Amino acid sequence: MSRDRYILIARILHWVLSIGMIAEILLGLYSDGLPYGAGQAAARVTFLYSIHKTAGVALLAIAIVFALWLQLGPRRPGPEGRIGWDHALGRLVYWGLFVGMLAIPLTGPILHGNGPSWGYAPILWPWNDRVPGVPDAFAANRSVSAFHVQSWWLFAGLSIVHVLLWFRRRHLRRRFGTAPRIARLTVSARLSRLAPFAGVMMWLVVAALAA
Template sequence: MMRRNTSRSYGSIARSFHWLTALVVLANIVLGLTAVRLPMEALEAKVQLFSLHKTLGIAAFAIGLARILWALTQPKPVPVHPDRPVETLLAEIMHWILYAALVLVPLTGWIEHAATDGFAPILWPFGQGLPLVPKSTLVASVMASIHHVFAWVLIGAIALHVAGALKHAIVDRDGVLARMLRGRPAGTGAIQRHLAPALMAVTVFAAGAAFAIATRPDDAGPSAVLEQAASQWQVIEGELGFSVTQMGSEVQGGFSDWTAAISFDPDTGLGEVEVTINMDSVSIGMVTNQAKGREFFDVENNPVAVFHGAIRPDGVRFIAEGPLSLKGHEATVALSFTLQIADGIATMSGETVMDRRDWNIGQGYDDESSVGFPVALAVSLSARQ
């Protein structure tokens, strides 16, 4: 059994790469499509399928790179029908598209995963991030759209590739399929190399990326932005974030649009605060849309959350305590925070832990196997009087 290619046949290594790639890619397509179609009510199964999909995707990426590197060291068998230039050109274009897709489809999915936190981890011990890939909802959104389009390009190319192989086997009976199955020699003439098929493949993926970016869902921000609240202390900058455990992994989220009306007497340490949160501004990586849905924040019916807190000293720290109205429910929250005032600027940093069940959030998840009960809230801001 010849391991290396000849001008008329594929060696055993190239054939093994071909069929291993086919097995892994087809299995991963099934996993991905199944995971996407599972409802959020089946969150545990959905996360497990996505984890398998991502892990197998990295395996496909590694196999694809190895296959391409091996192909670069081998002669490419000659066309079986050099007298059919259009058919030969189309076959070459499909091969270039398939080779490119073996790298680009898993790579875009990997970058999307690395730009988010927590959801459906890759099943390996080497971490979830990638060098030079920031944690960014924009990067994740763009890569998700490109990954989706590239995946359908791959599926279409596979369908055409299989159709062509069946035509050669059933209609032409010319030995093309046997060349990849058993290494049987076929074809005559000289090895031909053309730049046009590679350029066509580049064009397909460039057009696909442009289409994906142009048609991706608008995630520029919430549809309505809150007006700045009248306040004794005006917020200069701040962050409002939270974290929750999902399937054993911590997931980070936050709100980009919120206001705070603050009155505070530095001499007594007493004051009041009213925080208004635009719930449509929530971001929590790959599950943002689910977080906005009826089972969680129900943003459509409850677009705003409001916290009224009384501020008082608590040793060397302070506490803002009062009701949080969220999703039509109200419960008391006590936020412990540090405060420093210098040159007329107040800087605070606080945190608390809440129970999502107090606001009927995630009511379909009545245990912590999928989504934890505790939600850690973190607030930091600077304000000027």
């Protein structure tokens, strides 16, 4: 496969995940704000959660495909010497989003699928609602639900920084052309190699705070 086609498919997966995750967060926040009573009110909230949950499972599948696709792509040589702060921050944000796009949808099916635990709603698919191998005690654990509910703050913050860095790169390209330009503030390129570890650690911190 040519490099151009690989990049095209990667961009399509990227935008599907980006738009899907934002829509999922908005739908989840909207559903959380609705009164959960009985009758039609309860049925409406349950239906919205079912859509939220079904889309989350689909996004998890796409996220796994995207993760595998990135690993199968052509490898770029790692940076040497010193790199700009924006490049280092971009690597950190990338890995934070990379881990988040897997962690957030993964906790959703666990929570919503193993009723009658917190936030139960059926998945809109022909298979069993329950996630195989997940005990009810774990699915009903408040720490798991707190992580799933509060994790959107970190994901939203990382997304905002990601967009701001993209606009910064676009501005610099318009101003200085395609020639690489290193920011005044630089860090060792070795620090960027710790970005995957830092991306995992930031989500572990969220999990610890939720607990």
